[in-house]
């Protein structure tokens with residue numbers, strides 16, 4: 001199967017899957033136990049959409065532990081930057097339904113310690129991922145030096161045989177999932 005086919009298949013499966021923070025409790029706990037989490041001062045995550053694992057528990061935990069949180073804003077030419085979440089931050093929904101910061105201060109890639117990477121499909125053995133197909137994360141991660149971790153729902157796990165990674169697909173350091 002090619003990447004597009006795997007992506008469509010998984011997105012179909014996830015359509016209508018019920019989401020609750022409770023369902024992902026074990027994944028959050030595993031994340032919060034990582035030494036990379038504990039040592040991180042600045043954590044990047046996303047404003048999740050309805051089909052994605054909720055990130056609010058991650059954001060609240062991080063802020064509660066005195067960490068700083070940054071979230072992405074997409075730019076022209078499939079570029080992306082990360083903006084710090086603070087009390088003044090204003091969000092606006094893009095035409096893809098993702099909440100993005102309107103202004104706020106941009107934090108450089110080399111300041112981010114831990115990146116929680118979103119995606120559609122994940123292979124925990126090879127640590128490869130498939131995203132939504134626009135290449136925002138592949139581009140950003142190609143020069144990112146921090147720790148890269150993803151949280152995956154059961155429906156998102158694929159095997160090495162399902163698809164062949166391309167040379168620009170960036171491998172993650174770890175995929176947290178419930179098998």
Ligand SMILES: Nc1nc2c(c(=O)[nH]1)N(C=O)[C@@H](CNc1ccc(C(=O)N[C@@H](CCC(=O)O)C(=O)O)cc1)CN2
Nearest residue numbers: 046047048049072074096098118119131132134136137
């Ligand atoms: N919650 C969340 N936020 C996120 C991501 C994510 O996966 N999850 N992203 C992860 O990447 C970035 C946004 N990703 C996007 C992925 C695809 C399209 C998109 O499909 N756009 C156009 C085609 C764009 C093009 O190729 O020219 C379209 O379908 O019409 C837009 C944004 C940053 N924020």
Ligand SMILES: Nc1ncnc2c1ncn2[C@@H]1O[C@H](COP(=O)(O)OP(=O)(O)OP(=O)(O)O)[C@@H](O)[C@H]1O
Nearest residue numbers: 129130131132133134135136137138139142168169
């Ligand atoms: N480092 C890069 N530099 C330039 N173009 C890239 C880079 N990485 C990916 N691309 C381009 O982006 C497009 C989408 O890539 P791909 O299908 O791997 O996206 P994805 O993994 O689903 O998305 P994402 O990384 O945003 O989650 C491809 O056409 C690819 O050529």
